[in-house]
Amino acid sequence: MNKNFEIEVVDLVKKYKELVAVDHLNLSVYENEIFGLLGPNGSGKSTLINCILALLRYDQGKVYIFGEEMTATSFKIKQKIGYVPQDIAVYEELTVQENIDYFCGLYIFDKHQRKQHVDEAIDFTGLDKFRKFVPSKLSGGLLRRLNLACGIAHKPKLIFLDEPTVAVDPQSRNRILEGIEDLRKQGSTIVYTTHYMEEVEMLCDRLVILDQGQVLVTGSSEEIISNSSLAQSIDVVIFDLTDSVLNILEQEPEISHLTYQDAKLSFKTNSNRYTLLDLLNLLEEHNLKPVSVSSEKPTLNDVFLEITGKELKDNV
Amino acid sequence: MFSHLIRYYSQVYFKNKSNIIWTFLFPFAYITIIFFALSGLMEPEASLQEEPIKIAIISADSQEESDLIDYLDYFSANAILEDGELQIIEKNNSVDKEIYLIYHQTDEAKAREMIKNKQINAIVEAKNPITIKDSQGLGDVKMGILTQFLDGYETNRKLTISLEHQYEAKYSNVDVLDYFSQEELASKTFEEISTEMEAKIDAEISDEILAVIESQTDVFEEQADSDSTNPALIYFFAAIGYLAFYPISAGSYTVEHIIANQSERGKRNSVSGVTKTKMFFASFLPLFIIQAFFSWLIYHYVGLLGVSLGHRQVQIVSLMILGNLAALLTGSALATLLPFQKNLRTALGIGIPLFFGFTSGMMIHHIAILISDNFPILHKINPVGIVSRGLYVLYSDSNLVRFFDAIKFLGIYILVFLVITLYGLRKNSYERL
Ligand SMILES: Nc1ncnc2c1ncn2[C@@H]1O[C@H](COP(=O)(O)OP(=O)(O)OP(=O)(O)O)[C@@H](O)[C@H]1O
Ligand SMILES: [Mg+2]
Numbered sequence: 001m002n003k004n005f006e007i008e009v010v011d012l013v014k015k016y017k018e019l020v021a022v023d024h025l026n027l028s029v030y031e032n033e034i035f036g037l038l039g040p041n042g043s044g045k046s047t048l049i050n051c052i053l054a055l056l057r058y059d060q061g062k063v064y065i066f067g068e069e070m071t072a073t074s075f076k077i078k079q080k081i082g083y084v085p086q087d088i089a090v091y092e093e094l095t096v097q098e099n100i101d102y103f104c105g106l107y108i109f110d111k112h113q114r115k116q117h118v119d120e121a122i123d124f125t126g127l128d129k130f131r132k133f134v135p136s137k138l139s140g141g142l143l144r145r146l147n148l149a150c151g152i153a154h155k156p157k158l159i160f161l162d163e164p165t166v167a168v169d170p171q172s173r174n175r176i177l178e179g180i181e182d183l184r185k186q187g188s189t190i191v192y193t194t195h196y197m198e199e200v201e202m203l204c205d206r207l208v209i210l211d212q213g214q215v216l217v218t219g220s221s222e223e224i225i226s227n228s229s230l231a232q233s234i235d236v237v238i239f240d241l242t243d244s245v246l247n248i249l250e251q252e253p254e255i256s257h258l259t260y261q262d263a264k265l266s267f268k269t270n271s272n273r274y275t276l277l278d279l280l281n282l283l284e285e286h287n288l289k290p291v292s293v294s295s296e297k298p299t300l301n302d303v304f305l306e307i308t309g310k311e312l313k314d315n316v
Numbered sequence: 317m318f319s320h321l322i323r324y325y326s327q328v329y330f331k332n333k334s335n336i337i338w339t340f341l342f343p344f345a346y347i348t349i350i351f352f353a354l355s356g357l358m359e360p361e362a363s364l365q366e367e368p369i370k371i372a373i374i375s376a377d378s379q380e381e382s383d384l385i386d387y388l389d390y391f392s393a394n395a396i397l398e399d400g401e402l403q404i405i406e407k408n409n410s411v412d413k414e415i416y417l418i419y420h421q422t423d424e425a426k427a428r429e430m431i432k433n434k435q436i437n438a439i440v441e442a443k444n445p446i447t448i449k450d451s452q453g454l455g456d457v458k459m460g461i462l463t464q465f466l467d468g469y470e471t472n473r474k475l476t477i478s479l480e481h482q483y484e485a486k487y488s489n490v491d492v493l494d495y496f497s498q499e500e501l502a503s504k505t506f507e508e509i510s511t512e513m514e515a516k517i518d519a520e521i522s523d524e525i526l527a528v529i530e531s532q533t534d535v536f537e538e539q540a541d542s543d544s545t546n547p548a549l550i551y552f553f554a555a556i557g558y559l560a561f562y563p564i565s566a567g568s569y570t571v572e573h574i575i576a577n578q579s580e581r582g583k584r585n586s587v588s589g590v591t592k593t594k595m596f597f598a599s600f601l602p603l604f605i606i607q608a609f610f611s612w613l614i615y616h617y618v619g620l621l622g623v624s625l626g627h628r629q630v631q632i633v634s635l636m637i638l639g640n641l642a643a644l645l646t647g648s649a650l651a652t653l654l655p656f657q658k659n660l661r662t663a664l665g666i667g668i669p670l671f672f673g674f675t676s677g678m679m680i681h682h683i684a685i686l687i688s689d690n691f692p693i694l695h696k697i698n699p700v701g702i703v704s705r706g707l708y709v710l711y712s713d714s715n716l717v718r719f720f721d722a723i724k725f726l727g728i729y730i731l732v733f734l735v736i737t738l739y740g741l742r743k744n745s746y747e748r749l
Contacts, residue, residue, distance in 0.1 A: 016748060050749060053587050055576045057745045072586075072744030079589035089580035091573075093331035094324065105320040106588035150584065 005064070006031045006158060006189045007052065012061035014044075014051050014213075021047040022058070023213035029191060034184055036200040036207030037193040038300065040310070044213040045193045046086050049160050052191075053083060065158065079107060082156030086163050086193075088147050090135050096146055097122065097131040100153050107154035121153035124179045126172065141168045148176065152183065159183065162193045177203055197300040209304060216307050221300060230298040230306055231256065231268035234276055237291040238283070239263045245286050249279075263291075317590070321598030329569065329603055339566050339607070343559045343614055350555040351621045369454065369462050370395075370402055370418045370435070372427035375442035381421070384442045387469050392417035402435060417465065424449075438462060445470055457550055463685055550708065552623055554678040557704030558669055559614065560639025563607055565665035567647020570599040571737070577655045577746045592741045596648070604644060611636035626711040631719060635710070638726050639703040643669070645733035652740025669700060676701030702726045 007029040014022040021044045029035045037045045050056040052063050054072040063070045065077050090099045100118045108114040122128055125145040135143055148164045161180070165173045180203060184190055194200060200207050201221045208218045217224050241260060249255055249267065254274035258267040269275070276295045283290060304310070329335055375381035385394070395402040395418045402418055420436065427439045431452050438451040446466050451459065492501065495513050504512075572578045574595040576586040585595060612633050618625060625632055646668065650661050675691075676698050677684030688695035695701065702722050709718040 050583075054745050055583060055586055055749060057747060075589040075591070078587055081587060083584060083587045085580055085583050087580045089584040091324075091328050091581060093328045098324065098327070102320075102324045103584065103588075105317075105324075106585070106590050109317055109320075 004031070005029060006066065007191070008064040009048075009052060010062045010064075012048070012051060012058055012063065014047055014056060014058040021213050022051060025061070025210075025213065025215055027208055027215060027218070029189060030206075032184060032187060032189055033205040034180065034190045034192055034203055036204035037191065037210060038195065038197060038200050038207050039210030040195060040304075043210040045210060046162055047213075048210070049083075049162055049191070049193060053081070053160065080157040082151045082154065082159040082188075084148050084151035084159070084161045084164050086166075088135070088143050090143075090146055090150055092135050095132050095134055096127050096138070096149075099135070099146060100149050103150040104153040107156070117153050117155060121149040124152070124182075125149040126175060141172055144168050145172065145176070155183075155186065155188070157188060159188050159190045160193075161190065163195070164192075165194065165196070165199065173199075201300065209300065209307075211304075211308055211310075217303065224300065224303055225298055228298065228303045228306060229270075230302050231270050232275075232295055232297050233257075233266070233268050234279065234293075234295045236265040236279070236283075236293050237263055238265055238288060239291070241265060241288065242286065245282065245288065248282065318594065318598055321590075321595060322602055325595075325599040326602035326606075328573070329566075329599075330606075335566065335569070339563055340610060343562065343610065344617060346559060347555065347614060347618060347621070350552065351618075351623065354551050368392075368415050368418050369437050369458055371420070371438045371440050371462070372430055372436045373419050373421050373440050373442055374424045374427050374449070375421075377443055380442040380444065380446075383473070384440075384446065384469060385419070385421075387472060388417060388419055388465075391415065391465075392419055394418075395420050397422075397430070397435065400433070400435065416461075440466065444473070459682065460550060549623070549625075549711070550704075551678075552618070552625070553704040553707040553711075554673065554676065554700075556614070556618070556625075556636065556707060557639065557676065557700040557702075558673040558678055560611060560636040560703045561643045561669050561672060561699045563640060563643045564647040564650070564668055565662065566603060566607070567600075567644035567649075568651040568661055568665065569647070570596060570603060570644070571648045571651035571741070574599065575652070575655065575741070577749050578651065578658075583749065586744070592744075593738065596737070596741055600644065600648065604641065607640040607644065608633075608637045611640055625707060628710045631710050631716070632707060635703055635706045635719075635723065638723060638730065639699055642699040642726060642730050642733065645730060645737055649733045649736040649740065652737055652743075655746075672698045672700035676704060678704070696725050697729050699726060699729055702729075 005028045007027075009025060009027045012022050012025045013020065023044075025044075025048065037048065039045050047056065051058045052065070052070065054063070054070050054074070065074075066080070068074065068077060070077055091102065094102060097118065100121050101114065104114050104117050104121070108117055122131060125148055127142065127145055127149060130138060130142060130146075133142075135146065138146060144164065144167055148161070151161070152159055165176055168176065177199065180190060180192070192200070192204060204221070206218070206220050207224070209216045209224070217227075219227065241263075246258075246260060249258055252274060254270050255267050256269075259265070276293065280290075280293070373381060373384065375384075391414060393404045393415045395404045397403075397420060402420055404415075404418060419440075420430075422430070424439070424441075427436070428450070430436045431439060431450055434453060437454045437458070439449040441447050441449050446469055448462070448466070451462075454462065492509065492513065495516055496504075496509065501509065573581050574585045574592050576583045586592070615625065615629065615633050615636065647665060650664060654661055654664075673679070675683060675687045675694060677687075678700065684695070684701065687698075702725060706719055706722045706726075709722065710716075713719065
């Protein structure tokens with residue numbers, strides 16, 4: 001157990017009968033970071049979160065939060081946690097505002113302070129026009145936003161978000177992502193679960209990629225991509241490429257899959273050691289002007305594909 | 317904090333339309349329907365004085381038979397079969413007593429013949445314990461009364477036996493000095509002393525016996541009177557007993573929203589720093605208070621319909637409220653015991669009150685006797701039965717002895733289900749969600 005970690009999960013195993021949903025998993029989350037849990041459907045993200053929160057009993061391992069062991073009766077720890085479950089968890093009989101106020105009231109007892117918190121959460125999720133609506137009158141995306149508001153209104157120190165942006169339109173999604181960034185600025189630590197890798201790349205300081213309950217890789221998204229053996233592909237349209245330049249490129253050890261056909265030069269390169277800039281410099285030296293240049297960086301999806309042979313994204 | 321929970325939980329409960337319908341409108345609809353169904357029933361069963369119950373007494377044991385007849389003679393008349401009908405044999409000493417029962421002594425074969433010919437309503441066998449061998453043409457009310465009469469005899473028998481023991485005990489270690497002073501002893505002959513003492517002891521004991529028998533006959537007369545004024549009342553008691561024990565699903569509701577493996581909001585509530593016990597009581601309390609209030613309303617509504625349940629308003633309403641409490645806790649206990657079987661729970665919420673209603677004799681009076689003979693425990697703890705029997709004894713008895721006897725078991729029932737609920741709530745993490 002390390003005191004500097006906000007969350008530490010040690011050798012966690014959770015089985016559903018035969019199925020191992022979380023498989024000897026270790027991870028640590030630092031204070032005040034946005035930590036991503038990325039993985040395809042059924043990889044065990046929600047199960048992991050539910051184990052960390054002690055909602056689920058697990059077969060093996062330990063979970064520490066704020067340096068203390070987390071159990072179902074760690075009410076002191078729970079008091080500082082916010083949780084946005086994957087499925088909508090609100091009272092159908094209460095309005096938007098009442099729902100947020102109810103859940104916030106489980107943590108914040110002072111009425112005055114609570115009112116302020118509730119207003120801020122409504123503002124944050126852009127639900128101001130819908131304060132008096134009951135959940136059944138909200139669209140799917142608005143409902144998601146309410147679900148989020150109920151989990152964060154009390155400004156918890158540690159927030160678990162289980163796919164909070166599913167079914168939310170891009171505009172609102174950006175707003176939510178910005179909001180999460182704000183929460184972090186206000187001092188919260190955030191564990192963010194998703195299978196949208198763009199969100200993770202944009203938002204998270206560090207992440208793990210999960211598959212079948214195991215951590216495949218961990219680190220920042222740049223680290224993960226550059227540590228992989230994946231190459232960047234570069235395509236250049238250029239008409240008068242000389243053989244000498246082509247030769248130089250062929251000699252370059254970082255370059256592979258080199259072709260030049262119908263004025264189109266294509267090759268792959270390990271993204272760190274031979275970059276597009278290197279190529280452009282070379283062409284300039286030889287007074288050559290490309291018509292167009294394009295490069296494609298590998299994504300987390302490519303990393304995942306490389307490791308597992310599967311696509312990270314499901315067919316959404 | 318607690319008031320925050322109470323405020324929202326009551327809102328949540330009362331804003332739910334189906335709760336309003338099932339918890340609050342259904343009971344009134346039910347009572348109204350029962351009332352109209354029974355208003356037809358009020359007529360046909362003639363009162364006991366106009367039409368006493370006719371029985372044949374058969375016996376293998378003449379001692380039992382004469383004991384039973386001695387007892388029945390307080391409110392019954394002996395009859396012989398003449399021209400195919402029972403004719404009361406006039407006795408000189410029976411001029412001003414009320415006749416609730418006519419009995420005819422015969423053997424089993426003849427008795428069966430008579431019941432076939434509808435000359436009698438029931439065959440009673442005088443043995444230990446006394447049994448009704450067959451019956452016909454008796455409505456539930458009269459059947460109930462006959463059973464009560466015979467139960468009374470059994471109670472008497474037990475009392476008599478215990479008195480006999482007392483009698484023996486008194487004689488075997490009697491102390492002369494309890495009855496005579498030293499001077500008296502000195503002035504009397506042995507003969508005088510022994511006859512006087514015997515007389516004194518006899519008087520003491522026969523006083524006790526008389527008191528018991530008198531109290532018994534008082535009860536019967538009261539019951540006979542009240543039942544003959546409104547035979548449909550028993551059905552009303554049963555209906556109210558059923559209604560009091562009806563809100564089981566409401567009880568499940570108080571638990572479902574706070575347990576993580578029963579609902580999404582349960583997950584969210586479970587990760588908060590508030591204990592589930594606190595949430596449970598905050599959820600349970602407003603619901604219980606409203607239920608209690610509705611029981612009070614039902615009591616007055618029944619009165620408005622013109623049916624009097626008796627004058628003991630406080631006890632009647634308390635009894636109904638205890639029934640509510642038993643039902644709500646049954647529901648909450650079920651929710652903690654069967655977290656994943658929501659459909660089963662719904663079915664049980666409807667089925668359990670019906671089951672208890674049925675076994676308490678709500679539909680067929682005879683069932684109650686069958687159950688009390690074969691499953692005495694079920695008979696004793698059946699909440700629907702306790703409430704309807706409680707209403708019955710509140711109506712008929714002059715004292716509250718049998719009332720408190722009945723609610724004692726309701727208390728036990730409530731306690732057991734409260735413990736199950738609280739224990740179930742203490743489970744804080746789950747195999748699966
Ligand atoms: N209650 C349960 N009983 C049995 N198996 C379960 C249960 N809940 C989840 N599982 C299984 O555990 C595995 C992990 O599920 P989990 O919900 O944690 O995945 P996830 O990563 O959150 O997926 P998603 O992206 O679809 O939310 C899956 O194979 C799932 O089928
Ligand atoms: Mg999930």
